[in-house]
Amino acid sequence: DAGVIQSPRHEVTEMGQEVTLRCKPISGHNSLFWYRQTMMRGLELLIYFNNNVPIDDSGMPEDRFSAKMPNASFSTLKIQPSEPRDSAVYFCASSFFGGSYGYTFGSGTRLTVV
Amino acid sequence: KQEVTQIPAALSVPEGENLVLNCSFTDSAIYNLQWFRQDPGKGLTSLLLIQSSQREQTSGRLNASLDKSSGRSTLYIAASQPGDSATYLCAAIKAAGNKLTFGGGTRVLVKP
Numbered sequence: 001d002a003g004v005i006q007s008p009r010h011e012v013t014e015m016g017q018e019v020t021l022r023c024k025p026i027s028g029h030n031s032l033f034w035y036r037q038t039m040m041r042g043l044e045l046l047i048y049f050n051n052n053v054p055i056d057d058s059g060m061p062e063d064r065f066s067a068k069m070p071n072a073s074f075s076t077l078k079i080q081p082s083e084p085r086d087s088a089v090y091f092c093a094s095s096f097f098g099g100s101y102g103y104t105f106g107s108g109t110r111l112t113v114v
Numbered sequence: 115k116q117e118v119t120q121i122p123a124a125l126s127v128p129e130g131e132n133l134v135l136n137c138s139f140t141d142s143a144i145y146n147l148q149w150f151r152q153d154p155g156k157g158l159t160s161l162l163l164i165q166s167s168q169r170e171q172t173s174g175r176l177n178a179s180l181d182k183s184s185g186r187s188t189l190y191i192a193a194s195q196p197g198d199s200a201t202y203l204c205a206a207i208k209a210a211g212n213k214l215t216f217g218g219g220t221r222v223l224v225k226p
Binding site: 107 | 215
């Protein structure tokens with residue numbers, strides 16, 4: 001299995017632009033998670049889906065952030081408009097529901113907003 | 115609300131010494147606990163998963179224990195090597211919520 005695939009690996013954008021991060025979970029996994037990692041705050045859960053349905057989006061910082069999972073093999077995290085404080089590494093992870101077999105993380109997207 | 119703490123935040127040991135990394139959590143009603151390794155600028159690599167019904171898991175030089183009653187997990191790395199230098203993160207999985215709550219990590223440096 002190719003693991004959890006995230007794209008792009010790096011993104012540099014100007015403040016105010018729209019940014020879309022993409023994630024392909026491991027085939028057969030039915031839970032998908034978006035995390036953000038910064039030096040100041042560590043790893044924070046933004047949102048997670050079970051069977052393509054958003055379960056908890058309380059970690060989404062504000063309305064500028066949105067996430068979708070149109071099918072079991074694809075999810076997007078969108079920031080519009082982007083701000084410098086959004087600069088971070090964004091990780092996607094997937095698991096079987098209940099996490100009985102643990103969670104697998106993607107390599108992350110390093111976002112820099114200038 | 116589950117809180118996960120890892121102390122110390124950083125640790126430096128000479129090569130060959132055994133490493134002991136601590137993780138504590140406030141809510142003992144966890145489903146699983148997972149240990150990860152993160153190299154600088156890289157993603158998270160899963161090391162060990164301990165299910166709530168288990169007391170420990172072993173993989174090679176790594177051994178992780180879980181004591182739900184005291185809210186603690188410990189990761190032991192035997193005979194440390196410079197290649198073990200990385201940040202180690204523990205994460206608790208809430209029984210019903212299905213989300214990982216991470217500790218702040220312990221940054222380990224193994225000196226040759």
